[in-house]
Amino acid sequence: MVTSTLSEADSKKLLAGYGLPILAERTVATAPAAVESADAVGYPCVVKLCGDAIAHKTERNLVRLSLGTAHEVERAATELLRQATEADGDVELLVAPMVRATREFIVGADRSAEFGPVVMVGVGGIFAEALEDVVFRLLPATPIELDAMLDDLDTQAMLGEFRGEPPVDRSQLLAVLQAVGNAMVDRDDIESIDINPVLIADGKAIAVDALVALR
C-alpha cells in the first residue's frame, strides 16, 4: 500500500546513494534562481516542477524541455510555479541539462503479493506499452542474475549499435538495476520504484526521472 511518494529530486537523491547514474541537477525555489542554475548546468536545459505530492509530471504538463536561453528558462519557471496547486504542497523547480537520446529503457521495482520484492527492466519510449518487452527477477538478485535480464529482452537490437550510436554500456544499465534492487532490499519502507526513462546517450545510461513510493 502506497502512503506517500518522494519528489523526483528526493527520489534521485535516495537512489544516487545506491549508485544510480544521474545528471548534475539543481533544485531551486524561484524563477531567478532557476536561471542561475541553468547558466551553471548549461543550455539547452530542462525545468520541471517537483514536490512530494507530484507523482506524474508529464500528464500535468509540468516538464519544460529544450530551453535554450535564460529568457526561456525564466518564463518556463514562472509558468510552472503558477501551475502548482494547493494540493501539491511544497514545490520546487528542478533544473537539469537536456539529454538527447534515441533509446529509452524503463527500470523499476515493486512488491508483489505473491513473489515479494521484484526488479524489472524493459524497453521504454513511445512504443513501450505496445511492445511490453519487460523482464523481471526476484530480489535480492546477484549481478550475474541482473545481467541475464538484459539477455532476456526480446528487442535485443536496442542494446547493440543503433543509428550511429555505440552499443549500450551494459555496466551502466546494470548500475541502474543494481541501485534500484539494492534500495528495495535495503529499505523496507519502499513500496515501488520507477526509473522512467533511463536514457541512453552515447551508450551511457542516465536516469532522467525517478519516483520512489513509500508504504
Add this chain to the structure above:
Amino acid sequence: MTNQADLQPLFEPAGVVVAGASSHPGKFGFAVLHNIITCGYQGRLFATNRNGGNLLGIDCLTSVAEVPAGQADLVYVCVPAAAVAQVLRDAASVGIRAAFIASSGFGEGHDAEGATHAAELSMLADELDMVIAGPNGQGLVSTPVSLCAQFVGPFPPAGGVSIVSQSGNLASGVMNYATASGVGVARAISAGNATCLGVDDYIGWLANDPATTAIVAYIEGVADARRFYETVKAATALKPVVVVKGGTSDDGARAAASHTGSMATNDRIFDGMLRQAGVWRSPDIGAAFGAAAALAVHQPMKGPNVAFLTTAGGWGVLTADAMAGSPMQLMELPQDLMASLDEILPPRWSKGNPIDVAGGETRDTIPNALHLLAAHPAVDAVLMLGMGIQSNTAALMRRGQFADLEDIDRICSFHERQDRRYGEAIVEASEASKTPILAATELALSNPENPGPATLRQHGHPCYTSPADAVAAFSALFQRGRYLDQLGS
C-alpha cells in the same frame, strides 16, 4: 533452505498396500492393483477390501491394520474421502511411512466437507509423521523398483527423466512421450491437490535422487512462490529442471500505482523467477519432454558451436535457419578439423558446415566423422541429419514383389546395418567424448522400426522428429551449460 521431505518410502517402498482394492475393472481400486502386478513390482504387495476375498491372486485383508508390521512402506489409498483418515491411522500403526491418496473429495470442488477432510490430512501428516501425496491424483511410477502405482497407463521404460505434475493426465502425457522415444523415466508423480506435498517438495527430493538425471514439472500455481524459488534454485544446481507453466493467459495486469507494478503480471514474474532459478521453461509438454530427454541423456554444451553432419542437403539448410534465432552458431570449422575431415570424407563433401557428405559415404564414413567431430575440442555439439534414408528405401523394396531377389536382400541388409551403425556411433561417440550428439529425422514418426531411429530408441537416446525440435533441445543444453558455468564462477 526449506525442510526436505524424505520421499524414499514413497518412491522406493519395500512393500505396498492397495487400500480399497476392487474386483471391478472399471474402478481405480482394480486398475491400480492390476498395474502394480502386471508391471512387475519387485517388493511385497498387499491389498485390502472390506469383504476380503482374492483379487488378481492376492488374498485381501479387510483392514490396513492387518498388514504385518514393518512389511510395507507405502499405502495407495482409493477409499472414499471420509474413510481415508482411518486408513492412514491404521497404516501408521503397522509402520507405513508414505501414502498416495487417489481419492477425491478433499476440497477440489470447493465444498466445506472436502475442505475439512483436506485440513484433516495436513494434521495427520504431522501427527503420524507420514509423507502424504495427493489427494485426487492418479498415482506414481518408480522404475528402479518396477512400481506402477497408478490407475492409468503407461508404464514407461526405465530411464533418467523424472516427472512431477499438477495434472495427472499431463504426467501420463510426458510418460507417453518417454515411451515413444525410449528415453525412459525414473520417477513420475501426479501431485493431485498437493495438500501436504507440493511440486517443490518433489523437485527437491528428485534433485538428490541418483536415478534421476533430469526433472520435468507441469505447474499451474504454487502455494508459496518464495519457497518454490528457493527449492527449485537449489535443485537446478544438482539436476536440470524443465517447467511447463499452465494458465498463463488468465493473467491480466493489475491496477498499480507504479509503471513497474502495472507491468508486473504473475506470468512475467513467474517467468523471470524460473530463469533466475536456472529452470528451462517450455511452452508445452512435447517440447518439455524434448528438452528433458536431451538434458537427461547428454552433458550440457560447453559453448555455442554446433556442427551439422548430413547426408541430405535441404535439412541442413532449414536447421541452419532454425538456429539463426538462437544463441548457438553453425560453427566455422577450424583448419585442423577441415584437414581431418578431408581425409575421411568423400572428395565432393561440402567443405564447410553443414558437413554434407553428398551421398558419397562408404561403410565407415559416417561413424568416423561422428567420432572425429565429437572429439574435437572446438565442437560443442553435433547434429546428425539424414539418418535412416537408405533403410526407408530398403523398407519399400522389402515390401515389393521383387523382395525375393538375392541382391535386394543383400543391399537392404547393408543399408539397415549401416543405419544401425549410425545410431550406435551417435551413442558411442557422445558417451566417449561427452559432446552431445542429437539426431533429427521424421522417420522416427513415419517408420519407428527404421534401424536408425530404432537403434537410438533402444539405447534410450532421443531422436527428434524435426530439426526445429533438435535446435530447441540444443538450446536447453546450451542454457544448462551456461547456467552451470555462472554458478561455478
